[in-house]
Amino acid sequence: MSLIELEKIFQDKIDKEIRIEPKDWMPEKYRQTLIRQISQHAHSEIVGMLPEGNWITRAPTLRRKVTLIAKVQDEAGHGLYLYSSAETLGISRDEMVSQLNSGKAKYSSIFNYPTTSWADMGAIGWLVDGAAIMNQVPLCRNSYGPYARAMVRVCKEESFHQRQGFEILLVLSRGSEAQRKMCQNAINRWWWPSVMMFGPGDDASPHTAQSMKWKIKRFTNDELRQKFIDICAEQVKLLGMTLPDPDLKWNAAKGHYDFGAIDWTEFWNVVAGNGPCNKERLEARNKAHDDGAWVREAAVAYARKQKDKLSQTKVA
Amino acid sequence: MITEKEQLVSFVLHLADDSLVLGHRNSEWTGHGPILEQDIAISNIALDLIGQARNFYQYAAALKADGATEDTLAYLRDAMDYKNALIAELNKGDWAVTTLRQFFFSTSKFYLYQQLQNNSDTTLAAIAEKSLKEVTYHLRWSAEWVIRLGDGTDESNARVKTALEYLWPYTGELITPASYEQAQPGIDFAALKKNWTNHVLQVLEQALLTPPVNDWMQSGGKQGIHTEHLGYLLAEMQYLQRSYPGCEW
Ligand SMILES: [Fe+2]
Ligand SMILES: [Fe+2]
Numbered sequence: 001m002s003l004i005e006l007e008k009i010f011q012d013k014i015d016k017e018i019r020i021e022p023k024d025w026m027p028e029k030y031r032q033t034l035i036r037q038i039s040q041h042a043h044s045e046i047v048g049m050l051p052e053g054n055w056i057t058r059a060p061t062l063r064r065k066v067t068l069i070a071k072v073q074d075e076a077g078h079g080l081y082l083y084s085s086a087e088t089l090g091i092s093r094d095e096m097v098s099q100l101n102s103g104k105a106k107y108s109s110i111f112n113y114p115t116t117s118w119a120d121m122g123a124i125g126w127l128v129d130g131a132a133i134m135n136q137v138p139l140c141r142n143s144y145g146p147y148a149r150a151m152v153r154v155c156k157e158e159s160f161h162q163r164q165g166f167e168i169l170l171v172l173s174r175g176s177e178a179q180r181k182m183c184q185n186a187i188n189r190w191w192w193p194s195v196m197m198f199g200p201g202d203d204a205s206p207h208t209a210q211s212m213k214w215k216i217k218r219f220t221n222d223e224l225r226q227k228f229i230d231i232c233a234e235q236v237k238l239l240g241m242t243l244p245d246p247d248l249k250w251n252a253a254k255g256h257y258d259f260g261a262i263d264w265t266e267f268w269n270v271v272a273g274n275g276p277c278n279k280e281r282l283e284a285r286n287k288a289h290d291d292g293a294w295v296r297e298a299a300v301a302y303a304r305k306q307k308d309k310l311s312q313t314k315v316a
Numbered sequence: 317m318i319t320e321k322e323q324l325v326s327f328v329l330h331l332a333d334d335s336l337v338l339g340h341r342n343s344e345w346t347g348h349g350p351i352l353e354q355d356i357a358i359s360n361i362a363l364d365l366i367g368q369a370r371n372f373y374q375y376a377a378a379l380k381a382d383g384a385t386e387d388t389l390a391y392l393r394d395a396m397d398y399k400n401a402l403i404a405e406l407n408k409g410d411w412a413v414t415t416l417r418q419f420f421f422s423t424s425k426f427y428l429y430q431q432l433q434n435n436s437d438t439t440l441a442a443i444a445e446k447s448l449k450e451v452t453y454h455l456r457w458s459a460e461w462v463i464r465l466g467d468g469t470d471e472s473n474a475r476v477k478t479a480l481e482y483l484w485p486y487t488g489e490l491i492t493p494a495s496y497e498q499a500q501p502g503i504d505f506a507a508l509k510k511n512w513t514n515h516v517l518q519v520l521e522q523a524l525l526t527p528p529v530n531d532w533m534q535s536g537g538k539q540g541i542h543t544e545h546l547g548y549l550l551a552e553m554q555y556l557q558r559s560y561p562g563c564e565w
Contacts (some may be wrong), residue, residue, distance in 0.1 A: 049346065049347035053346050057344060057549075057553060058552055058555050058556060060391075060556035060557055062336075062369070062370050064367060064565055065340075066367060068344055069343050069362055069366070070363060071364050072347060072359070073346065073355075073359040076347075076352055076359070077356060079352060080352055080356070118565075129426075157328070157543060167396035168565075171564055171565060174564075175564055176560065176563055179563060199367065227461050264522025284347075288347075288348040288349065288350070291350065292351055294351065294471045294475065295472070296350060296351055297469050297471070297472070298464055298468025298471070298472030299351075300470050301468045301472075302463075302464040302467055302468040
């Protein structure tokens, strides 16, 4: 079959909402785009464990401690599913991990901001997991089977995280003056980076059209961002807090909130490695990997010895 | 004269502190494990242990009936009132220290809960029965790691040997009952010690390890006399409750 015919069959399947599976023919660019997108997503789950992991040992109650550990552990699980689904496209987890650790691969910039108070555990759950859900729910219907199935599991847990985060803020918002201050301060710091999680504006994202045609993207960055802002602008009222945007205003004609200009200079700076915690995050990942090398080697050596013993007994 | 109830409260708090302190230490690995699957496994053990601690604290709070809660017991007691065995509070160290410590600890809990699940105190029996299921897994997981490291590479063998030298003096406390433990009916501590020793020696042998000849044992944790490590652990853990007293979280 000619390449043109193969591409036509492929696109027909996508248009008919038939999932592409690992054994199916696919354009090389589709494969590469997916590898990049899924591995970046996996890396984000893994790096995302660090800012919240930072508060596990200081969680203020036993219940909070347990839910925080469970949440961070969920993110590890998400990383695992996603690495596995990327592996079906012909890249190994080792390769992806070394791309992350060398700084070659990207992960979500949001995790390059520091968690400086307990309220950040609430703000991250509410805003960061909230934005992640907004991005990820449409991905449950993306055209690549293993990725779509991984996302279904991920999304279920993310909505838990979001509710827990909001609940942390709700308790703080009803607490002492110091707690309310902590709560507002965390919202102030996490709001704009969360808004930026949807990526550059549609006019500045050249790959959107192709990704939408391949159905590995269902909505544009700006559509998702608007949806997120509309929801948060209402939810923040339940907290009796404010979002740090003086231009945020309901626009009845549009049926959406208007919002202020996004500081894309900051965004690109953090992407380029100049965020407050880029170095710390990569260092922490590299340290865990390097410190764990002897453990992984021991596991491999032991497994090999066991296998040798087994084959010897079979021969004997 | 110490009443029976006071002895029981001390015993339950000791069980709670043991689980909380080791659970806290294990949770320091979350996000930093040597491999993703093991990051998840050690976090799971942390979750189980803190879950067990909560059950014990809630029971202790009910027994005390003086307004104490699981959180006041965990967050507002000082090191001198903590009754965990010293081995639980030692720094997490490397993967060899973490897994070998878990193995020593889980072995003692396994045999204790096995007895305790039939205790006449039905609350304790219920917590023990539930915890035993989790501990059975912790014990298998940690024993497998000890063997894997002992019989893995030269480096892993050297590391687990170093961990053994370091941890061994803290194991005596796991099988030597404090007075408030001895005061509990229906627990055969001699059997516990025998079972612990047999199982530990058997696994160490499989891991190509021999216990150190020096059999001097550290003690004190169960009586509130701790190492220097616990103060830092509690300072970190209790920071919010201490800085903002009387708040809901
Ligand atoms: Fe996640
Ligand atoms: Fe999440």
